[in-house]
Amino acid sequence: MLNRFYIVDDFYGDPDKLVKVALDSPKTDISRGLYAGVTSENHYLNEAHREFFKDLLHEPSIDWATNLTGRIRFSQANDSYKQLIHPDLGSNTKWAGFIYLSKNHPSIEGTAFWKHLRTGLEELPRTDESLVNHGWLSIQDVQNFLETDGIDESLWKKTFSVPYKYNRLVLFRPWLFHAPGPSFGSTLESSRMIQTFFLGN
Numbered sequence: 001m002l003n004r005f006y007i008v009d010d011f012y013g014d015p016d017k018l019v020k021v022a023l024d025s026p027k028t029d030i031s032r033g034l035y036a037g038v039t040s041e042n043h044y045l046n047e048a049h050r051e052f053f054k055d056l057l058h059e060p061s062i063d064w065a066t067n068l069t070g071r072i073r074f075s076q077a078n079d080s081y082k083q084l085i086h087p088d089l090g091s092n093t094k095w096a097g098f099i100y101l102s103k104n105h106p107s108i109e110g111t112a113f114w115k116h117l118r119t120g121l122e123e124l125p126r127t128d129e130s131l132v133n134h135g136w137l138s139i140q141d142v143q144n145f146l147e148t149d150g151i152d153e154s155l156w157k158k159t160f161s162v163p164y165k166y167n168r169l170v171l172f173r174p175w176l177f178h179a180p181g182p183s184f185g186s187t188l189e190s191s192r193m194i195q196t197f198f199l200g201n
Contacts, residue, residue: 006056009168022044022193028040049070064199079183096199102193
């Protein structure tokens with residue numbers, strides 16, 4: 001069976017330095033309102049990241065599967081969003097994940113994983129045939145599902161959650177249905193900060 005999760009604490013030697021640089025950098029709403037908050041325009045990646053992920057995942061090579069890899073997202077308590085429970089749909093992505101970067105954070109979930117009650121699905125089907133069997137004939141059908149059922153937690157059962165912890169890396173299979181924990185803070189400096197990773201090879 002494929003490994004589904006990796007959790008690594010104390011990822012960076014000096015996460016505060018990265019946070020300061022990201023706070024001072026330009027921001028963008030690259031998700032166009034799908035997810036809460038804004039994202040750094042810059043990517044904070046180097047070859048040390050690549051080598052770490054190769055060793056951890058036992059992969060001969062690692063690529064950055066989307067242009068969101070290495071960016072930092074800032075999500076404040078009142079930020080709006082269109083999607084909550086979702087998979088990561090990039091076809092080249094084998095692993096998705098985050099590093100939690102808010103030092104002063106409430107005691108909350110960092111990421112939760114979910115099972116859809118009506119279909120029994122814990123992950124997005126990965127073949128066209130299986131998608132059709134569940135009534136999804138196109139990516140737009142999936143998006144519509146995520147923007148309706150995906151924002152109503154009463155239609156799901158939570159199966160597993162990872163607590164938010166400063167400087168913790170969480171990696172998981174991107175097709176799993178998952179959702180971020182609560183946003184918090186009233187400024188960028190006090191907000192929920194994560195660095196996002198989408199890995200292929």
